[in-house]
Amino acid sequence: MSKATRIPIRTQKAPLPPPFLSQGIVVGDMVYCSGQVGVNPATGKMVEGSIQERTKQILNNLSAVLEAGGSSLQDAVKVNIFLADMNDFAAVNEVYSSFFADPKPARTCVAVKTLPMGTDVEIECAGVPVEQAAAHVLLVSPRTGAIPTSIQEPPTLKRRRQSRPCGGPNLDGIMPFAEEAGVRGGNYDARRTTADRQLSLATLTGHFTLCYLSSV
Incomplete structure (x- = not known):
């Protein structure tokens, strides 16, 4: 060892x-x-x-x-x-x-x-x-599935994501993001949509994805 x-x-x-x-x-x-x-x-x-x-x-x-x-x-x-x-x-x-x-x-x-x-x-x-505390979360809009442009991806997460060779998306996690309010969260339907999208990404790319859902 x-x-x-x-x-x-x-x-x-x-x-x-x-x-x-x-x-x-x-x-x-x-x-x-x-x-x-x-x-x-x-x-x-x-x-x-x-x-x-x-x-x-x-x-x-x-x-x-x-x-x-x-x-x-x-x-x-x-x-x-x-x-x-x-x-x-x-x-x-x-x-x-x-x-x-x-x-x-x-x-x-x-x-x-x-x-x-x-x-x-x-x-x-x-x-x-800090990287351990935050690097497993990626903010994604539950409505569009995109990373909101108003949110800057943490540098530690970006470095971690870019350091992993892969043929497709390799997301550490997806968290609902309420675009209108500009904060993390969302209602139950938004969280459910996010979970469904996360599962679809994982299935299509073959990459395991962790999903962290907000309790609002």
Whole structure:
């Protein structure tokens, strides 16, 4: 069995790491970030003020590392928070909640005796690459079967699709697209039409196609 390749992440948009660790590691279908404290990468110094300000800096640091590894905070799947004082739980959550949309990642928060540099909060996380999160969906109009010109195909999906040699359409997925509203979705008939079209494409081309239907 071949050993998984580990790719280190390094970005100037987050504090430079000490020699005994990486800012993050990409391995397989995951991006793992080392714990971050509230250090401003521009100054190399700990952010002064409230724990909310340090939490904001930490999440900005983690965002930079994730993006350098091809992921983002919105694609985070697990977060671990370490507090020097559990009484700061609510203050940290106040900032934390503003950085994550639903569904929020799984999370653990624990109190510890001390943290690096004498700080009061440290956060680490792991996420999936954006390509993995989005590359299996292709927006297709349920009325015309065409990709709406108002929607730009994600570059990661385009590269993935173009890298696959095939003699005909090789779609990763079809999702209903309500042209009039300009949003994903559609009624039941639209979703059913999309599924039927997807099945026809798969049958005619001999290529297996995944179909992701919106629940509206």
